[in-house]
Amino acid sequence: MSVMNKSAKKDASPILSVRDLKVHFPISSKGLFAPDRQLKAVDGVNFDLYPGETLGVVGESGCGKSTLGRAILQLIPPTDGQVAWLGKNIVGAPHRDMQPLRRDLQIIFQDPLASLNPRMTIGEIIAEPLVTHKPELGKEEIKARVKRMMARVGLLPQMINRYPHEFSGGQCQRIGIARAMILEPKLIVCDEPVSALDVSIQAQIVNLLQELQREFDLSLIFISHDLSIVRHICHRIMVLYLGNVAELADRDSIYAAPRHPYTKALISAVPIPDPEIERNKERIVLTGDLPSPLSPPSGCVFRTRCPFAKDKCAQEPPVLERVSDSQEVACHFHDSI
Amino acid sequence: MTTNHILTVENLTTRFQTPDGEVEAVNNVNFHIDPGETLGVVGESGSGKTQIFLSLMGLLAKNGASTGSVRYKDKEILNLQPRELNKIRGVSMSMIFQDPMTSLNPFLKISRQMTEVLVEHRGMSESDALARAITMLDRVGIPGAAQRVHMYPHEFSGGMRQRVMIAMALLCDPEVLIADEPTTALDVTVQAQILDLLRDLQTDFNTATVMITHDLGVVAGLCDRVMVMYGGRVVETGSVSDIYYDSHHPYTEGLLKSMPRIDRADEESLFAIPGQPPNLQNLPKGCAYQERCEYVFDRCCAERPLLREFGNGRASACFREDDK
Numbered sequence: 322m323s324v325m326n327k328s329a330k331k332d333a334s335p336i337l338s339v340r341d342l343k344v345h346f347p348i349s350s351k352g353l354f355a356p357d358r359q360l361k362a363v364d365g366v367n368f369d370l371y372p373g374e375t376l377g378v379v380g381e382s383g384c385g386k387s388t389l390g391r392a393i394l395q396l397i398p399p400t401d402g403q404v405a406w407l408g409k410n411i412v413g414a415p416h417r418d419m420q421p422l423r424r425d426l427q428i429i430f431q432d433p434l435a436s437l438n439p440r441m442t443i444g445e446i447i448a449e450p451l452v453t454h455k456p457e458l459g460k461e462e463i464k465a466r467v468k469r470m471m472a473r474v475g476l477l478p479q480m481i482n483r484y485p486h487e488f489s490g491g492q493c494q495r496i497g498i499a500r501a502m503i504l505e506p507k508l509i510v511c512d513e514p515v516s517a518l519d520v521s522i523q524a525q526i527v528n529l530l531q532e533l534q535r536e537f538d539l540s541l542i543f544i545s546h547d548l549s550i551v552r553h554i555c556h557r558i559m560v561l562y563l564g565n566v567a568e569l570a571d572r573d574s575i576y577a578a579p580r581h582p583y584t585k586a587l588i589s590a591v592p593i594p595d596p597e598i599e600r601n602k603e604r605i606v607l608t609g610d611l612p613s614p615l616s617p618p619s620g621c622v623f624r625t626r627c628p629f630a631k632d633k634c635a636q637e638p639p640v641l642e643r644v645s646d647s648q649e650v651a652c653h654f655h656d657s658i
Numbered sequence: 659m660t661t662n663h664i665l666t667v668e669n670l671t672t673r674f675q676t677p678d679g680e681v682e683a684v685n686n687v688n689f690h691i692d693p694g695e696t697l698g699v700v701g702e703s704g705s706g707k708t709q710i711f712l713s714l715m716g717l718l719a720k721n722g723a724s725t726g727s728v729r730y731k732d733k734e735i736l737n738l739q740p741r742e743l744n745k746i747r748g749v750s751m752s753m754i755f756q757d758p759m760t761s762l763n764p765f766l767k768i769s770r771q772m773t774e775v776l777v778e779h780r781g782m783s784e785s786d787a788l789a790r791a792i793t794m795l796d797r798v799g800i801p802g803a804a805q806r807v808h809m810y811p812h813e814f815s816g817g818m819r820q821r822v823m824i825a826m827a828l829l830c831d832p833e834v835l836i837a838d839e840p841t842t843a844l845d846v847t848v849q850a851q852i853l854d855l856l857r858d859l860q861t862d863f864n865t866a867t868v869m870i871t872h873d874l875g876v877v878a879g880l881c882d883r884v885m886v887m888y889g890g891r892v893v894e895t896g897s898v899s900d901i902y903y904d905s906h907h908p909y910t911e912g913l914l915k916s917m918p919r920i921d922r923a924d925e926e927s928l929f930a931i932p933g934q935p936p937n938l939q940n941l942p943k944g945c946a947y948q949e950r951c952e953y954v955f956d957r958c959c960a961e962r963p964l965l966r967e968f969g970n971g972r973a974s975a976c977f978r979e980d981d982k
């Protein structure tokens with residue numbers, strides 16, 4: 322059972338509310354007197370996340386997925402907007418206010434080995450958040466908890482004194498998950514957690530994340546460029562394009578009836594491991610590459626690759642509009658295409 | 659014996675010498691490929707896919723050596739001297755890689771990198787070579803090819819660099835194109851463009867293509883035949899429909915089952931192959947898949963299953979079949 326009871330979810334209040342979040346990076350220009358330019362990596366994102374829910378964030382490389390994830394955790398200072406954690410805005414919160422929140426907010430990364438300190442044993446790596454946040458527990462209790470967590474994520478507890486390089490990619494990702502889980506957080510941002518892993522290992526890690534989610538009522542933000550995995554693990558999906566939300570919808574709505582041309586193209590581009598279906602399916606092949614985020618197109622940012630673009634698209638940026646209970650779309654012509 | 663195989667590989671074994679001992683990366687691999695055919699090579703990371711093709715292209719790392727036989731048409735090419743090999747490599751047989759920068763020189767303009775091989779191998783004049791380079795860039799969908807040919811690799815996006823590399827590989831109309839995870843680093847949208855391109859090229863030039871990938875979706879859309887690798891060995895081979903609809907080997911079956919599907923709303927957890935890929939330095943006695951196989955029985959741990967032919971180019975290396 323990977324889909325939670327939707328009514329239960331909507332009854333609760335969101336644990337995370339993101340409003341008009343922007344992250345603009347200043348890019349220094351070449352000329353001495355030329356003004357600095359802004360790279361709008363995230364440009365006005367809104368969503369709520371509920372306890373026990375997984376939100377998928379998808380889009381092409383460079384569309385702003387990781388920046389969004391980091392800005393939510395305040396690992397990158399947002400340029401503008403709000404991130405409310407349990408109802409309280411944490412943007413610009415002083416360090417001493419953030420410190421206790423760090424317990425609830427964790428992150429795991431794509432490159433499992435590179436994200437682990439090579440000079441620490443895996444026991445030390447997994448224990449680190451406990452040592453920082455709950456030093457009162459004492460050595461023995463911390464060690465016991467680390468061993469319990471290792472067993473829980475499928476690592477042999479007797480490996481506690483080994484170093485990261487002695488582990489495979491999949492095992493390193495389990496170490497990363499154990500470290501993220503050790504404080505029993507409420508939210509984990511998973512930034513491409515399985516992209517670097519082989520198919521067979523990918524399935525193990527995805528299943529582990531789902532089990533942990535059910536056991537601890539975890540909320541997940543699952544960043545990925547693999548729309549097949551996202552369909553499997555996420556309850557809701559946000560499609561980003563050049564820092565803007567193109568579509569935000571429940572899993573079933575978005576895969577059964579994508580409304581934004583970009584979502585349609587993304588979904589139709591994913592190869593299906595069935596020769597009959599793959600060779601006969603309908604496809605929308607996008608032409609060209611993602612435009613430079615330093616000079617995004619006017620109006621709708623997707624218009625340079627959109628097969629349906631009209632004059633209006635160059636003039637006015639579409640706003641994210643609710644088209645049903647479970648689906649929001651940013652396209653002027655979502656009704657007619 | 660004459661066949662119409664363009665490439666015939668027999669008993670290819672590749673070993674590396676390391677401080678920790680010998681690694682057998684490729685073990686007794688046999689296959690062939692015909693003109694116009696696309697062979698998919700799948701398997702987990704470290705299963706030996708890349709090393710097979712680096713061996714036959716004479717591109718192995720210094721600590722590696724191969725035995726066996728590789729024939730291009732009727733000519734033995736395994737372990738040829740570089741001077742001899744260069745008459746074939748990049749001319750009749752080309753290879754493209756996951757990271758285009760392994761084949762592109764960052765300090766040279768694309769024009770220079772593309773014309774060199776034509777001038778050298780085809781005896782073309784500089785201007786004819788440049789025209790041919792522009793035609794090929796245009797063919798792989800680089801807009802403004804006539805101007806862009808004078809740019810440096812870093813001035814292209816990842817997807818465009820991949821196209822440039824494909825254009826370079828196709829300059830001399832190779833009869834065999836080996837593509838090693840050419841789309842793994844690309845977004846699905848750009849991957850779709852590159853796969854379309856490879857399909858078109860095949861129709862236009864009848865190139866024999868090898869597609870090395872871990873993505874069974876890519877193979878499903880592109881390939882005629884499939885070779886599944888595990889622990890340096892071929893464990894199953896057959897036509898694309900045999901492999902997808904009637905696989906014999908438990909590993910192939912496991913791989914297919916563990917792929918999440920975008921066209922399905924699965925409610926249950928994914929099928930996961932338990933355990934880890936094997937350590938080539940320390941393969942178990944018997945079947946390399948025994949520790950992860952749900953059908954394992956006594957014989958699998960005592961004896962190594964050999965590839966057994968079922969006719970029609972189908973083969974599988976598993977004892978489960980014998981007992982049926």
Ligand SMILES: Nc1ncnc2c1ncn2[C@@H]1O[C@H](COP(=O)(O)OP(=O)(O)OP(=O)(O)O)[C@@H](O)[C@H]1O
Nearest residue numbers: 674676681683702703704705706707708709719938
């Ligand atoms: N120079 C080398 N020295 C020692 N071992 C090597 C060397 N090159 C490759 N190997 C080993 O050979 C085996 C096969 O490598 P290969 O690169 O063919 O795998 P692959 O299936 O293509 O993997 P991937 O999908 O990660 O590229 C691996 O176990 C690898 O570690």
Ligand SMILES: Nc1ncnc2c1ncn2[C@@H]1O[C@H](COP(=O)(O)OP(=O)(O)O)[C@@H](O)[C@H]1O
Nearest residue numbers: 346360362381382383384385386387388389614
């Ligand atoms: N520190 C930075 N300075 C300038 N640009 C940045 C920085 N970090 C990210 N970017 C740019 O922001 C955009 C979004 O990046 P990112 O969120 O990392 O994309 P992805 O979706 O691949 O994770 C990209 O164009 C990237 O180059």
Ligand code: SF4
Nearest residue numbers: 621624627634652653
């Ligand atoms: S607003 Fe216009 S350009 Fe943008 S997605 Fe809709 S039709 Fe395409």
Ligand code: SF4
Nearest residue numbers: 945948951958976977
């Ligand atoms: S030989 Fe035995 S262990 Fe190997 S794949 Fe077949 S059944 Fe499984």
Ligand SMILES: [Mg+2]
Nearest residue numbers: 386387388512
């Ligand atoms: Mg990223």
Ligand SMILES: [Mg+2]
Nearest residue numbers: 707708838839
């Ligand atoms: Mg490889």
